[in-house]
Amino acid sequence: MTNPFNTQQGAEIGERLNPLVAGSGATDRSRAPRTVQIADGRVLPTRRRRSFPRWFADTGWRHLIGVVMLVFASFPLLYVLSASLNPTGTLVGSNELFRVIDFSNYIELFQRPQQPYAAWFLNSLVIGLVTAAGTVFLGALAAYAFSRLRFTGRRVGLLTLLLVQMFPQLLGVVAIFLLMSGIGEIFPQVGLGTQSGLILVYLGGALGVNTYLMYGFFNTIPVSIDEAAKLDGASHAQIFFGIVLRLVAPILAVVGLLSFIGTFSEFVIASIMLTDPQTQTLAVGLFQFVSQETSRNWAIFSAGAVLAAIPVMALFLYLQKYIIGGLTAGSVK
Amino acid sequence: MKVTSRSFTITGALAMSAIVLAGCAAPASEPGTGGSGPEEPQFEGSLTVWVDSDRAGVLEDVAAAFEDERGVSVELITKEFGAIRDDFITQAPTGNGPDIIVGAHDWLGKLVQNGVVAPLELGDAAADFQQVAVTAMSYEGQTYGLPYSVENIALVRNVDIAPEAPATFDDLIAAGQAAVAEGAAEYPFLVGLDPAAADPYHLYPLQASFGAPVFEITADGTYDPTTLALGNEGGEAFAVKLREWGQAGILNTNISGDIAREEFVAGKSGYFLTGPWNIPAISEGGINYAIDPIPSAGGETATPFVGVQGFFISSESENQLAANEFLVNYIGTDEVQTALYEVGGRAPALLSAFEAAQSDADVAAFGAVGAEGVPMPNVPAMDVVWSDWGSTEVAIINGQGDPVELWRAMVESIQSKITG
Amino acid sequence: MSNTIPGAQQPLLAPPPAQLSGPRTATRSHAQTVRGLLIKIALLGVVNAIAVFAMFILVMRESWLIFAIAAVVTVIINVIYLRPGWLPAKYLAPGVFFLAVFQIFVVGYSGYIAFTNYGDGHNSTKESAIESIIANSLTRVPDSPTYRLTVVEQFGTFGFLVTDPDGQALLGTPDQPLEEVDAEEDSTGKAVSVGGWTSLGFGDLLANQGVVIDLSVPLSDDPNDGALRTPDGSSAYVYTSDLVYDEASDSFIDTTGGEVYVDGGDGAFVNDAGRELQPGWKIDVGFENFQRAFTNDDIRGPLLSVTLWTFAFAILSVASTFVLGLFLAIVFNAPHMRGKKIYRVIMVLPYAFPGFLSALVFLGLFNQQFGFFNQVLLGGASIPWLTDPWLAKFSILFVNLWLGFPYMFLICTGALQSIPEELSEAATVDGAKPFAVFRLIKFPLLLVSVAPLLISSFAFNFNNFNLIYMLTGGGPRDIEAGVDAGATDxxxxxxxxxxFGEGTGRDYGLASAFAILIFLIVATVSIVSFRQTKALEELN
Incomplete structure (x- = not known):
């Protein structure tokens, strides 16, 4: 693919017109500084130093919004951070934030034999990642079928996926307990008290609203790609695993992230399923610090919650390059 | 296919062992196997105990001792305390619930109503416990649980601001307002209230001092859940006082439990109506405090609700005898009750352990106040009472409507909900 | 090979991956097919092994219904994957399997409960209710002595060897009241064994505890004297019971007053005066719960205002979070912007903290006297954020916006990637204003993929119990109106x-009936709005 333009202005237009050339913010950094050679041989940097108003009109206002949102999103959480740094901290007792800075809560978090925070952390990571991977896989299979194949019951099936999850499950806990104790009698490895059993329950929700997100994205991938591959003799499985999945990488990353966050913070089912402190997840374990009105420990709970937010942020940071750069990266390579 | 067959073998082996285990455990409950005779004592079962994480550490040692001496293993399952009651009610009937749970005495009515708790005969050991604890663990004349702790609120006083214990609540208000006027304090009095639900539990001693308990107390000392006593003249007098205190700023629904604690620890008030759970923060904050009886507002003794925690046996347990042995002879001992007290800071229910704990002045002081107290009602109808009670108190304190009329409406509403 | 046919559903896309355009060798494709086949057979083998194993156990347990279901499912799975064709089934089967087991079952169970009286007081079977009533009615005779006990056994019959307070040894069985016997005593004077009977040690007691606990040895021939029972195998107490269960007439008889409690058909034993024994048990009640749901005055009174607010809350929540999330997704979708990674990560923060924790923080921030908003931001104002009916509504929406915008931001960021930049850029070059480009080109495309998620989000917020419960509990309640519903309910x-808050306590049957009715409302709204979107349209 050659760039038809050779002036700077042309290059910019070309970039904008063709995402293959433009790449994206996430891939920008890995590239060598872009330069454009103009007719007389001089080399100019593509990004000229622009005047402030122009910078502001183009990018600056975005930073302004970014800063506003930064305050909006993180401000209430400063209370949590402040409480976590104060040994006798309460969540909202005072507006004097960060009166005391003391990391003893973070240390104590890892020194309670009855509340093995490190184990919870690891459990949550493993359960979250496995569930997210399973959800993406099952969901992508289904989304592909709904998007590419025509069969009777397709519309009803799509609608059912949505409606099933709308049912207010007041008694979901009772039903899941009955179900899992029944399954546990046949397969103790996935019964009550096991993390694998919990993952299976979570995978029950793999088809659902996330499938729609993928379905919508699949629909934007031209069928002609499938057809071309078919002409080349690829089987449907090869097309799906080898080509289509790579093209929809951004949405797989988004669904994986959503599923991870959902699993990471899920409390109700996990508290029914996991009873041994060593097998419990963060959501279940942490809540024990504050569940009793008379022995609430907001300080340690806050410290635990602050640390628990890190994996979510780290995963998002990692996945951003797939989410943002996924489309182009997938088709270029 | 190698992988397939191996995983099948593993799965098979695991599941076969499960079948064998299940086969062993099940017949223990069937009378038919009784004939196998005493020669071969083969007890394969184990006790499953639900505890909250604070209690789990202590119970681990007891469980080990029980296994050593009695040959029955005890499996401790850590659950979040608030979830234990409801999970127990739904899981016990499936036959997969625990044998023993830790819980609060006011759950008892619900547990009995749902048929999930078995009576517990303390035998002669009953006399070894504080009377109020055993009464709390009883429902309709039957004892159900083994108590381990007793707790109640009292008046915590900042000696530097309020050197004298007030004789009446009016004295307290006067002294408190004087301190505010002098600039020694910011609040005449502190108690944690919820903006939507006030806190009938904390305000109850004041209400009781007007002679208005929740339910009529029958001759045998238990509550009659069908007859509300809230609505008597004392109750209405209390409602009028609530309005007065609300307008005078003595009670403030914006001061939540957390804020009240923070402000008291900051030395901004002379009086704080609270329980032993806030004492660690108060003493760490360097407050020079004393614990006093709650002064009467209406003339009668201001009796707080006493909360009792203990252990209950499941009616569906296949191991009732072992469970009974574990509770009465292991949890009910001086050692364990003391250990539970040390980890939770709640006064022990066992008299001998309670006496020993008196060496701690705070425990002694709260205990003295609790001796006047009555157990919080454990009838199932309490669930209905709390919500109306709290929201009415909020309205009265914040000056909406006529206090007496609101109070009457509340009594009517509760009454109609109880009778369905 | 052209992929540039424009169309609403099939936007422009970059040329397909290069590897596709080149000729592909047949051998490579063939090798991959063989490998795929092997993987498929191996996976199917594992599934079948697990299934056969489960069926084996189900046969052993004689669970025929579940066995039949398992067998049918296994056969279906095999047919799907072994038979050529049926492509949709091949792709859908794994997800649908999990969906059926873990979701449909749960929904079905909740639905079933609506037709029972399950709830507090009706929690288990009739058998266990009878057992509980019997156990609870047994009371120890006040001030009666403790008998020291040795449980003994003879030919499979268990008996009590007790030492009465006077030191006399007595032996009895459930069929044979206590009689004096000569027994061997230990150093404390406790009778420990008697000729012809074997004494049980603690291990034996445990092995037979089900029987021992139920042993009831009458003191004398007169049943009114009571019977000895043991809770622990080492001491026995005299118990009497006020209530006697008569199996023949299926009723309880109160021995003190002679009152009879019969099965009244409502899942409880009830006497003529209407007094019920606790506990009752679970029975099927048909449509009774639905009837109660429709005739309940506490629902009917505030129904209109609550329904309006429910719709307003759900719609405004979706709209506000979506608008903000989409706006931010677009703002930070700028290729040249530095630091947008950091902005993006910070904006996911509200999503990464436990929801109830955030709600509690907001509860504090909104505090009328001490909260940050009033005290710091507004310099000591006294705005009743959560206790004024309208402000409370606003506060709820505000908090929900904070909690919900990261989700919308994430899905919009993801969905935006499917819209090729050149579409809108081309239009920009043609002179269209940026907003017009967005409104006319990007937005409709985006909506196609996110509309179902908006509908789902609407349904979620329609039933967003936790937020309301944590923040206001439904309040503020107009206490003088005498209605239990608050302004944010x-x-x-x-x-x-x-x-859950009236009469006998939690009534799951009634709650499930309501849940079904609410579901019908939400489902109808969803299906109707679904029709409005193009999400279900046939493509290509």
Whole structure:
């Protein structure tokens, strides 16, 4: 693919017109500084130093919004951070934030034999990642079928996926307990008290609203790609695993992230399923610090919650390059 | 296919062992196997105990001792305390619930109503416990649980601001307002209230001092859940006082439990109506405090609700005898009750352990106040009472409507909900 | 090979991957097919092995219904994957399997409960209710002595060897009242064994505890004297019971007053005066719960205002979070912007903290006297954020916006990637204003993929019990109106108050009936709005 333009202005237009050339913010950094050679041989940097108003009109206002949102999103959480740094901290007792800075809560978090925070952390990571991977896989299979194949019951099936999850499950806990104790009698490895059993329950929700997100994205991938591959003799499985999945990488990353966050913070089912402190997840374990009105420990709970937010942020940071750069990266390579 | 067959073998082996285990455990409950005779004592079962994480550490040692001496293993399952009651009610009937749970005495009515708790005969050991604890663990004349702790609120006083214990609540208000006027304090009095639900539990001693308990107390000392006593003249007098205190700023629904604690620890008030759970923060904050009886507002003794925690046996347990042995002879001992007290800071229910704990002045002081107290009602109808009670108190304190009329409406509403 | 046919559903896309355009060798494709086949057979083998194993156990347990279901499912799975064709089934089967087991079952169970009286007081079977009533009615005779006990056994019959307070040894069985015997005593004077009987040690007691606990040895021939029972195998007490269960007439008889409690058909034993024995048991009640749901005055009174607010809350929540999330997704979708990674990560923060923790923080921030908003931001104002009916509504929406915008931001960021930049850029070059480009080109495309998620989000917020419950509990309640509904109550919280907060306590049957009715409302709204979107349209 050659760039038809050779002036700077042309290059910019070309970039904008063709995402293959433009790449994206996430891939920008890995590239060598872009330069454009103009007719007389001089080399100019593509990004000229622009005047402030122009910078502001183009990018600056975005930073302004970014800063506003930064305050909006993180401000209430400063209370949590402040409480976590104060040994006798309460969540909202005072507006004097960060009166005391003391990391003893973070240390104590890892020194309670009855509340093995490190184990919870690891459990949550493993359960979250496995569930997210399973959800993406099952969901992508289904989304592909709904998007590419025509069969009777397709519309009803799509609608059912949505409606099933709308049912207010007041008694979901009772039903899941009955179900899992029944399954546990046949397969103790996935019964009550096991993390694998919990993952299976979570995978029950793999088809659902996330499938729609993928379905919508699949629909934007031209069928002609499938057809071309078919002409080349690829089987449907090869097309799906080898080509289509790579093209929809951004949405797989988004669904994986959503599923991870959902699993990471899920409390109700996990508290029914996991009873041994060593097998419990963060959501279940942490809540024990504050569940009793008379022995609430907001300080340690806050410290635990602050640390628990890190994996979510780290995963998002990692996945951003797939989410943002996924489309182009997938088709270029 | 190698992988397939191996995983099948593993799965098979695991599941076969499960079948064998299940086969062993099940017949223990069937009378038919009784004939196998005493020669071969083969007890394969184990006790499953639900505890909250604070209690789990202590119970681990007891469980080990029980296994050593009695040959029955005890499996401790850590659950979040608030979830234990409801999970127990739904899981016990499936036959997969625990044998023993830790819980609060006011759950008892619900547990009995749902048929999930078995009576517990303390035998002669009953006399070894504080009377109020055993009464709390009883429902309709039957004892159900083994108590381990007793707790109640009292008046915590900042000696530097309020050197004298007030004789009446009016004295307290006067002294408190004087301190505010002098600039020694910011609040005449502190108690944690919820903006939507006030806190009938904390305000109850004041209400009781007007002679208005929740339910009529029958001759045998238990509550009659069908007859509300809230609505008597004392109750209405209390409602009028609530309005007065609300307008005078003595009670403030914006001061939540957390804020009240923070402000008291900051030395901004002379009086704080609270329980032993806030004492660690108060003493760490360097407050020079004393614990006093709650002064009467209406003339009668201001009796707080006493909360009792203990252990209950499941009616569906296949191991009732072992469970009974574990509770009465292991949890009910001086050692364990003391250990539970040390980890939770709640006064022990066992008299001998309670006496020993008196060496701690705070425990002694709260205990003295609790001796006047009555157990919080454990009838199932309490669930209905709390919500109306709290929201009415909020309205009265914040000056909406006529206090007496609101109070009457509340009594009517509760009454109609109880009778369905 | 052209992929540039424009169309609403099939936007422009970059040329397909290069590897596709080149000729592909047949051998490579063939090798991959063989490998795929092997993987498929191996996976199917594992599934079948697990299934056969499960069926084996089900046969052993004689669970025929579940066995039949398992067998049918296994056969279906094999047919799907072994038979050529049926492509949709091949792709859908794994997800649908999990969906059926873990979701449909749960929904079905909740639905079934609506037709029972399950709830507090009706928690288990009739058998266990009878057992509980019997156990609870046994009371120890006040001030009666403790008998020291040795449990003994003879030919499979268990008996009590007790030492009465006077030191006399007595032996009895459930069929044979206590009689004096000569027994061997230990150093404390406790009778420990008697000729012809074997004494049980603690291990033996445990092995037979089900029987021992139920042993009831009458003191004398007169049943009114009571019977000895043991809770622990080492001491026995005299118990009497006020209530006697008569199996023949299926009723309890109160021995003190002679009252009879019969099975009244409502899942409880009831006497003529209407007094019920606790506990009752679970029975099927048909449509009774639905009838109660429709005739309940506490629901009907505030129904209109609560329903309006429920819709307003759900719609405004979706709209506000979506608008903000989409706006931010677009703002930070700028290729040249530095630091947008950091902005993006910070904006996911509200999503990464436990929801109830955030709600509690906001509860504090909104505090009328001490909260940050009033005290710091507004310099000591006294705005009743959560206790004024309208402000409370606003506060709820504000908090929900904070909690919900990261989700919308994430899905919009993801969905935006499917819209090729050149579409809108080309239009920009043609002179269209940026907003017009967005409104006319990007937005409709985006909506196609996110509309179902908006509908789902609407349904979620329609039943967003936790937020309301944590923040205001449905309040502020107009205490003088005498209605239990507050200004921020939505249908599900109102249902909760009615089904769990009146009469006997939690009434799961009634709650499930309400849940089904609410589901019907939400489902109808969803299906109708679904029709409005193009999500279900046939493509290509």
């Amino acid at each position: 939505i249908l599900i919280t109102l249902v909760y108050k009615v089904a």
